[in-house]
Amino acid sequence: MFKKIFNSFLNLIYNEKCLVCSCAKTDELLCKSCSKNVYYLSSFAQRFYKEIPIFCATKYCETTKILIQKLKFSHKKNASIPLAKILYNYFLKLNLSEEYIIIYPPSNQLKSAIRGYNHMYLIANVFSNLTNFEINKDLIKKTKLTKPQYQAKNRHLNIKNSFKINEKHIDYLKNKKLLLIDDITTSGATLEEIINVLFEAGLYNITCLIISKAGC
Ligand SMILES: [Zn+2]
Known part of the structure; x- marks a missing residue:
C-alpha cells in the first residue's frame, strides 16, 4: 500500500x-x-545458425514496436527499461543457469554520435543490472557505414564484412559464455555476420537472445 x-x-x-x-x-x-499485449514466444530456440541457438522473446507487436521506436528515434532512453525487462522475463523462462558475458551489436559511430547513445548499450545495461552479468562494450566493432537493415535490398550483402573483433578481449573471453542480445531480428543477417566474426576469433560459446522477431 x-x-x-x-x-x-x-x-x-x-x-x-x-x-x-x-x-x-x-x-x-x-x-x-x-x-x-506482449506475446512471448516459446522457450525453445527459434532457429540455429552454425549450431548457435537464437532465442526470440516476443513477436514483433505494437508494444515492442513503439518501445523500440521511442528508444531509437525519439530519445526516450527510459524505453530501454521495459525492453530489458521483457528480455529478462523471457530469459528466466529459459532456465539457463550459466554465467554469461553480455555483448550486443555496435551501431555506426555516426549514428551513435547523432543519437548520442547506442540504444543497445542502454538495454544491455538494464539487463546486466537484472542478471548481474558483466557487459563487454567494445568486443565487436563496426568497420564501415551501412544502410539501416530495414532499408537494404539485400540485408546479407549490406552487412557483410562490416564487423571486426577487438582482439584485446579474445584471451579473456575464450572460455566464457557469450550472450549476444539484440532488439529485433528479421532476416537474421546481422546476427549471422556477428557470429561469423566471433567464430573467426575463436569464440564459439554463444547464445543469441533477441527481444522481438519480425515477420511471424
Ligand atoms: Zn499502456
Whole structure:
C-alpha cells in the first residue's frame, strides 16, 4: 500500500506515463494492459545458425514496436527499461543457469554520435543490472557505414564484412559464455555476420537472445 502511494506520488512529480499508450494510471513505464499485449514466444530456440541457438522473446507487436521506436528515434532512453525487462522475463523462462558475458551489436559511430547513445548499450545495461552479468562494450566493432537493415535490398550483402573483433578481449573471453542480445531480428543477417566474426576469433560459446522477431 505504502509503495503504491509512494509511486503515485512519484508519478505526480515526474508525470510518468505508459510509454506505449500514454495512460497515466500506472507507476510503470509499461502499463498492465500494454504488458498483456506482449506475446512471448516459446522457450525453445527459434532457429540455429552454425549450431548457435537464437532465442526470440516476443513477436514483433505494437508494444515492442513503439518501445523500440521511442528508444531509437525519439530519445526516450527510459524505453530501454521495459525492453530489458521483457528480455529478462523471457530469459528466466529459459532456465539457463550459466554465467554469461553480455555483448550486443555496435551501431555506426555516426549514428551513435547523432543519437548520442547506442540504444543497445542502454538495454544491455538494464539487463546486466537484472542478471548481474558483466557487459563487454567494445568486443565487436563496426568497420564501415551501412544502410539501416530495414532499408537494404539485400540485408546479407549490406552487412557483410562490416564487423571486426577487438582482439584485446579474445584471451579473456575464450572460455566464457557469450550472450549476444539484440532488439529485433528479421532476416537474421546481422546476427549471422556477428557470429561469423566471433567464430573467426575463436569464440564459439554463444547464445543469441533477441527481444522481438519480425515477420511471424
Ligand atoms: Zn499502456
